[in-house]
Amino acid sequence: MATKSLNLVTVKHRIAAEERSLSNKHRGGVLWFTGLPGSGKSTLAIETEHRLFQLGRQVYVLDGDNVRQGLSSDLGFSPEDRTENIRRIGEVAALFADAGLIVVTAFISPYREDREIARKAAGDLFHEIYIDADVATCEGRDPKGHWKLARAGKIPEYTGVSAPYEDPEKPEFVVDTQNLSINECVDELVQYIEQKLVV
Numbered sequence: 001m002a003t004k005s006l007n008l009v010t011v012k013h014r015i016a017a018e019e020r021s022l023s024n025k026h027r028g029g030v031l032w033f034t035g036l037p038g039s040g041k042s043t044l045a046i047e048t049e050h051r052l053f054q055l056g057r058q059v060y061v062l063d064g065d066n067v068r069q070g071l072s073s074d075l076g077f078s079p080e081d082r083t084e085n086i087r088r089i090g091e092v093a094a095l096f097a098d099a100g101l102i103v104v105t106a107f108i109s110p111y112r113e114d115r116e117i118a119r120k121a122a123g124d125l126f127h128e129i130y131i132d133a134d135v136a137t138c139e140g141r142d143p144k145g146h147w148k149l150a151r152a153g154k155i156p157e158y159t160g161v162s163a164p165y166e167d168p169e170k171p172e173f174v175v176d177t178q179n180l181s182i183n184e185c186v187d188e189l190v191q192y193i194e195q196k197l198v199v
Contacts (some may be wrong), residue, residue, distance in 0.1 A: 016067060017100070020100030023100070026102065027197045028097035028197075030096075030122040031102065031103065031189075031193060032093070032127065033104065033107070034109045034168060035130060036108065036159060037144075037160060038095075038142055041107070042063050044131060044185055045106040046173060048055040048118070048186055052147060055098075058101045060104070060108065061103075062103060062104070063106045063107075064106060067085070067089060071092065072084075072089075073123075079111070079157075090122065093121070094122040102197060109161045127172040127173065127196065129171060129190075129192075130168045130174045130175070135160050138160065139160070154176040177186060
């Protein structure tokens with residue numbers, strides 16, 4: 001996307017990333033949860049946020065439904081709108097991480113190219129986390145009833161039914177929600193995050 005704003009000057013903060021890390025006792029980071037609808041992204045994001053908060057971490061969840069009620073309320077679900085939604089979230093998450101927070105995102109983000117845009121925004125602070133469950137498992141769960149509506153043709157461009165999902169090729173971490181309990185998944189996620197971000 002071409003930059004339309006001109007005459008911009010980068011803000012030079014007086015707080016170094018190292019100072020933020022020392023204050024928070026952890027580095028900032030973007031934990032980008034991606035996977036099919038119903039794979040468990042939002043559930044794990046909320047539970048992981050709670051567990052990390054209990055450990056004294058500065059953490060916040062950005063979730064697809066919440067973001068589309070505000071920041072991306074003007075976007076639909078066409079491939080172009082999905083790309084713009086992920087671009088916006090990638091930039092916001094990168095700012096949060098730069099401020100020293102651990103940002104846990106829960107977005108289908110079905111296209112590899114779009115996830116790479118989010119990775120580029122956050123740079124080394126980005127961790128792609130594949131929330132892995134197959135179509136049959138996700139459709140069997142159908143927590144929001146969307147799979148059923150999509151199969152009936154009532155939701156166009158639904159990932160896994162009428163729109164594609166491109167599995168991550170080299171994610172930093174994979175969580176198998178098909179075979180593990182929620183608690184087991186959260187245990188694995190928190191262990192990964194603590195290893196990577198705690199100073």
